[in-house]
Amino acid sequence: MSSANNNGLLVVGSVAYDSVKTPEGSRQDALGGSAMYFSLSSSYFSPVSVVAVVGEDFRDRDINIFKAHNVDVSGLVKASGKTFRWSGVYSTEDVNQRETLDTQLNVFADFSPTLTEQQRKSPYVFLANIDPGLQLDVLEQMAARPKLVALDTMNFWIEGRRDALTKIVSKVDVLFMDEGEVRQFADEPNLVSAARKIIGIGPKVVVAKRGEHGVMVVQNGSLFVLPAFPLDRVVDPTGAGDTFAGGFMGYLASSGDLSPDGFRRAAMLGSVMGSFTVEAFSMERLHELKQADIESRFRNLSEICRASPLGKGESLPWRNGN
């Protein structure tokens, strides 16, 4: 729907209309979907191109939100039918617990992602949470092996499509999953052991998402545990994970830093971006960020998780004569 600009990041996922109710309020048919949160989040750092499908009811003003962020929407296909709809309610006791009230796949039921020539050359690819068969299909359309492929998935596919999921997971570099799903997929109760088991089948990095408790980034020879940015108020957790992935991948695509420390910083920036998303409904906060907002919160998070390590040669203050 607009001119291509994809020398950066490609995301394949959903664009949806979400109806949510949280202790802080509600929204009806608000712009949502993994590809939306991911692309807006990464757009602050990298050119990004979306592959997704919407229905005839998709509003022009919502396309303009993508365009306002210079997101390439040439791969945002309008199909006959209605846009994917999800509705859910978040618990008043614990805003991180939610119940799905309704899911209407609509045009998403027949989603069959087809990449443009330009998109096939994307060096950075994010396969958002869709059927693992479709994720594999996208990867096979790439003209050459991208520099970095990341994948997000969920328990639904672990339970129903384990073989297909294992196949695509073995081909990606970075795997995003909730911590419970990492344990479930690896069939191993210890999170670090579970992540290392998954690294054994292919990925170089496993990012275990822990909601309000942050993330754990497991690599060969490196383990990083990052707390979440503490917020005064969580309005709507919808999209936090995909916004996190957008900041994470946006950092990597922009900096090109795929070192162990690069992944640490990517996780920090992902957390920062996710923390903005949950402060408002839909993309209401994510949409309006200034560079100064992001950088200031990044520096705050750095200070909040700043440890006080021992210097080289420094010892702990042992009891005399102990």
Next chain:
Amino acid sequence: MSSANNNGLLVVGSVAYDSVKTPEGSRQDALGGSAMYFSLSSSYFSPVSVVAVVGEDFRDRDINIFKAHNVDVSGLVKASGKTFRWSGVYSTEDVNQRETLDTQLNVFADFSPTLTEQQRKSPYVFLANIDPGLQLDVLEQMAARPKLVALDTMNFWIEGRRDALTKIVSKVDVLFMDEGEVRQFADEPNLVSAARKIIGIGPKVVVAKRGEHGVMVVQNGSLFVLPAFPLDRVVDPTGAGDTFAGGFMGYLASSGDLSPDGFRRAAMLGSVMGSFTVEAFSMERLHELKQADIESRFRNLSEICRASPLGKGESLPWRNGN
């Protein structure tokens, strides 16, 4: 019961016999109690003196465990009756959930801590989780205001003795509570806001314990969120909180560093010590630590939570022309 050596840390709390069952096994009448975990943990760093009561059934070999760590047990009173007993079972689904099966206060029911002349001069004091009236009584016995007084408490006292608890909390420097208790005591759902509200009534530092998710240390103008050390195997969580407090206070008493960064390092060392305790039943692991074990894990934790902050003048990698 031994010669006094209390130019360091004083702890007032319980010494108990615990019977626990966890997914990893069980123990009957194993050495436990807040003052035991605290004093063994802090003994690696600081002289420590215990005030507690045990019964006539208290075993000599258990007194010898204190002595092996050079803990001053001159304030460990043997009263007629039986030693405090607690028994509980930890969930097989989530080892951090437990159910109390039985509590027999025994000699602890009439515990009325009396400090020796030496103990009244202790510069560092830890008031473990006992009746807030007794905690206040201990503080009033001090010859002069100690350099630092820390207090641990729990929901039982928040619910049943709020006024007495508020009075003693207003007089201490450091407050340890589970995160849910911080919210409950402050009557404020947001953890950071709740901690700041408590700082408003007296304490300089609120340490919110989050179990497997680590701790949050809130001070005026400083916020530190520290993840827990990731363990391969949790055998028995009993005593983790008091062991944490022992490492925390042991660091402060030994280093004398009460700066904001001193509290960060104290929390790290507390976490390290707590992580050892939960790797075995009772004090079985805590008892046998070498300095090299502790320092190595401290350095591991430092690396695990090492962020990748921006340098001075460095920027995030913004998208060109964004």
